[in-house]
Amino acid sequence: MIKYLGSKRRLAPVLGDLAVAAGARTALDLFTGTTRVAQELKRRGIHVTACDAARYSEVFGRCYIEADAAAVDEHALDRALGGLAALDGHDGYVTQTFCRESRFFHPDNGMRIDAIREVIAERYAGHELEPVLLTSLIEAADRVDSTTGVQMAYVKQWAPRALRRLELRRTALLAGTGAVHRGDAVALARSLGGVDLAYLDPPYNQHRYFTNYHVWETLVAWDAPAHYGVACKRIDARDPSTRSSFNRRREMPLALADVIDHVDAEVVLLSYNDESWFALDDLVDLCRRRGPVAVVGFDSPRYVGARIGIHNASGEKVGTVGRLRNVEHLFLVGDLARLRRMVPVAVAGGAQIVVAPARGRRVVSAPAPGNEPPGG
Numbered sequence: 001m002i003k004y005l006g007s008k009r010r011l012a013p014v015l016g017d018l019a020v021a022a023g024a025r026t027a028l029d030l031f032t033g034t035t036r037v038a039q040e041l042k043r044r045g046i047h048v049t050a051c052d053a054a055r056y057s058e059v060f061g062r063c064y065i066e067a068d069a070a071a072v073d074e075h076a077l078d079r080a081l082g083g084l085a086a087l088d089g090h091d092g093y094v095t096q097t098f099c100r101e102s103r104f105f106h107p108d109n110g111m112r113i114d115a116i117r118e119v120i121a122e123r124y125a126g127h128e129l130e131p132v133l134l135t136s137l138i139e140a141a142d143r144v145d146s147t148t149g150v151q152m153a154y155v156k157q158w159a160p161r162a163l164r165r166l167e168l169r170r171t172a173l174l175a176g177t178g179a180v181h182r183g184d185a186v187a188l189a190r191s192l193g194g195v196d197l198a199y200l201d202p203p204y205n206q207h208r209y210f211t212n213y214h215v216w217e218t219l220v221a222w223d224a225p226a227h228y229g230v231a232c233k234r235i236d237a238r239d240p241s242t243r244s245s246f247n248r249r250r251e252m253p254l255a256l257a258d259v260i261d262h263v264d265a266e267v268v269l270l271s272y273n274d275e276s277w278f279a280l281d282d283l284v285d286l287c288r289r290r291g292p293v294a295v296v297g298f299d300s301p302r303y304v305g306a307r308i309g310i311h312n313a314s315g316e317k318v319g320t321v322g323r324l325r326n327v328e329h330l331f332l333v334g335d336l337a338r339l340r341r342m343v344p345v346a347v348a349g350g351a352q353i354v355v356a357p358a359r360g361r362r363v364v365s366a367p368a369p370g371n372e373p374p375g376g
């Protein structure tokens with residue numbers, strides 16, 4: 001899976017355990033991103049609906065959630081991947097834009113990305129293998145990129161991995177089927193049918209996924225957009241339609257309240273981090289409109305960029321490294337009987353109880369540092 005801001009790699013196993021403890025047979029992952037949580041739920045035999053506003057996330061969803069491994073022709077997939085991997089690279093939009101005008105990929109890899117993406121467009125558009133092949137390509141490109149994890153900038157000297165040859169791998173498809181929707185979470189929360197459990201992992205600050213991952217948007221859209229700035233961002237990043245309420249300080253609390261009020265689920269699991277605009281206690285009050293609430297906290301390392309520090313245009317370190325750890329909070333909202341089954345499961349997974357369901361108020365101010373998160 002790709003490097004992704006806010007990805008729940010460490011939390012996914014415990015979310016799977018919680019869904020099982022809740023007795024969920026159907027689930028919604030409304031801000032699915034890489035789909036790793038949706039994948040974990042699907043592995044537990046739950047029928048999952050994965051949603052996100054991003055085009056690349058929809059592709060991941062069609063590959064990992066919608067596609068049934070048992071129904072995909074493995075030989076056809078291997079033939080397709082072999083054919084794409086054998087293509088000679090050639091100069092195109094990616095090479096020009098992301099290897100010369102900016103430096104996200106080494107030109108040798110950029111030319112291969114151009115060649116492979118073009119053949120996917122020519123031969124596989126609308127084909128059941130299209131999202132699977134695109135996912136392989138994006139994941140391969142991510143393994144040889146020259147960034148610190150987001151695409152607002154690239155590192156001045158090639159990252160060592162950028163000098164490796166791009167390698168297409170077969171994605172690990174999962175058995176069973178699921179559903180995928182691309183769109184705005186506020187609208188989807190109101191329109192999707194009921195599920196047993198909904199997992200909500202919204203952005204909590206100004207960092208836009210559309211611009212942080214604009215290269216993946218462009219690889220999927222394959223529309224050779226005009227671009228601007230050092231990072232060659234898509235011109236439509238300036239368009240209001242590509243902005244999310246969840247990245248606007250004033251709109252975010254209303255958008256999140258709307259989702260929490262309207263999502264049709266017996267149990268809601270809500271991820272919350274302590275770098276948010278929302279105060280934890282305000283969020284507890286908001287969730288309590290649905291029923292009993294418990295909050296647990298996992299101490300975890302911060303995203304890699306924070307650990308690398310701040311650099312100027314010449315690549316020199318100019319700022320101090322920020323906080324290296326943060327607390328991932330998980331809100332559990334549902335009936336008391338279920339919460340009483342789920343909270344011990346979270347604790348067994350490494351969490352501390354921050355708000356106990358019966359008391360409905362904080363029992364500790366923050367989890368103890370050094371309490372390693374689950375699944376690490």
Ligand SMILES: C[S@@+](CC[C@H](N)C(=O)[O-])C[C@H]1O[C@@H](n2cnc3c(N)ncnc32)[C@H](O)[C@@H]1O
Pocket residue numbers: 004005006007008009030031032033034035036037051052053054057183184185186201202203209210244245246
């Ligand atoms: C914190 S990330 C989710 C990470 C995900 N749980 C994972 O493990 O990969 C938040 C996601 O919300 C999506 N997003 C932002 N605004 C949205 C909106 N208005 N509607 C739907 N999705 C949105 C972003 O594209 C991003 O993938």
